[in-house]
Every structure is written in structure tokens, then in C-alpha cells.
Amino acid sequence: MRTIQAYRFALDLTPGQERAVNAHVGAARVAHNWALARVKAVMDQRAAERSYGVPDELLTPSLSWSLAGLRKAWNAAKAEVAPWWGEVSKEAFNTGLDALARGLKNWADARKGGRAGGWVSPVSSRAAVAHRRCGSPPARSASSPTAGTWCCRGWAG
Structure with a gap:
């Protein structure tokens, strides 16, 4: 058995x-x-087209x-959707896309019965309230190429 410490x-x-962190989030x-x-x-467009009897080969791709x-x-589309995209790391956008890709796969698997439990439709990502916590053990550091080095106060959790 393997133990994982978080x-x-x-x-x-x-x-x-x-x-900078808020911009990346x-x-x-x-x-x-x-x-x-x-x-x-x-998905909605394809469903509407099917309801009108459009053959599968002519559906919206x-x-x-x-x-x-x-x-x-x-x-x-990023230049039109987020003209400020160059001001943050490309990996910030990739993080959101990765979370969505995993969520959509899990949703599709659940709909097909491939996952335990019921299925829930994917939802939009919302801003969460950030809570600052400080305490022991001693400070460590973390860094980002675009936001610099941060002081971290960690605890096992």
C-alpha cells in the first residue's frame, strides 16, 4: 500500500x-x-439540427x-476573447482548459455508466474567496516565472 502525504x-x-496571482487565476x-x-x-446546435432531421454528416462539426x-x-480565439493574454503565463489558460477537459471526460464517462455515482453537468468556474492563513512551520518559498518568489507558511493537511 502506498501512502501519499499532502x-x-x-x-x-x-x-x-x-x-499577479489573481490575474493568473x-x-x-x-x-x-x-x-x-x-x-x-x-452540443445545443447539434441537438437542434438533429431535431430538424439534419443527417449526421451535415451536422455542425x-x-x-x-x-x-x-x-x-x-x-x-484568444486574441479576441482575452486581448490581454500576453500579460500572464500561457499555462494559466492551460490550467483552466485542462480542468475542463478532465471534467468533460468524467461527465461523459458518468453518463455512459463508466463512473460510480450520478452524473452532474459541467458548470462554469466561479471566483472563490481567498483565505490567508499563516502559522508554523517556518516559512518556505515558491516561485513563478511571471509573479516572482513568494513566502509560504505551510502545514500538513
Whole structure:
């Protein structure tokens, strides 16, 4: 049996670092919500076309739910959807797309009976309230190429 230890860290951010972190989190949410809206729009369009008797070969082309497919669609639209995209790491957007790709796969698997429990439709990513926590053990550091180095106060969790 393998034991996995998880840790949780609070970041002691400067105001500038907090703005940078929030920008990256917001970028992930923008990409996630944009791609989810695209997926839902294509699914709804195809369902409407089927209800009108449109043959399968003439339906609106489906959108790939894989991370690679979502990323390709995002890269084609990011200049219009998020003209500020160059101000944050591309991995911030990728994080939102990755979460959506995994969520859509889990949703599809659950609908087909491939996952335990009921299925829930994917939802938009929402802003969460950030809580700062400080305490022992001693501070460590974490870093990001675009947001700098942060002081972390960690605890096992």
C-alpha cells in the first residue's frame, strides 16, 4: 500500500504578487468558461439540427473535448476573447482548459455508466474567496516565472 502525504501552504504575498496571482487565476477561469460555453453551444446546435432531421454528416462539426483540442480552439480565439493574454503565463489558460477537459471526460464517462455515482453537468468556474492563513512551520518559498518568489507558511493537511 502506498501512502501519499499532502501539504497545504498559505502564501504571504505582496500586493503586486497578489495582483499577479489573481490575474493568473482569472485567466484560468476565462479560458475554462469560454471553452465550456463553446462546447455547450456546439452540443445545443447539434441537438437542434438533429431535431430538424439534419443527417449526421451535415451536422455542425463537433468540438474536441481533449486538452489538445480545447487548446487549439483557445489559441485560435484568444486574441479576441482575452486581448490581454500576453500579460500572464500561457499555462494559466492551460490550467483552466485542462480542468475542463478532465471534467468533460468524467461527465461523459458518468453518463455512459463508466463512473460510480450520478452524473452532474459541467458548470462554469466561479471566483472563490481567498483565505490567508499563516502559522508554523517556518516559512518556505515558491516561485513563478511571471509573479516572482513568494513566502509560504505551510502545514500538513
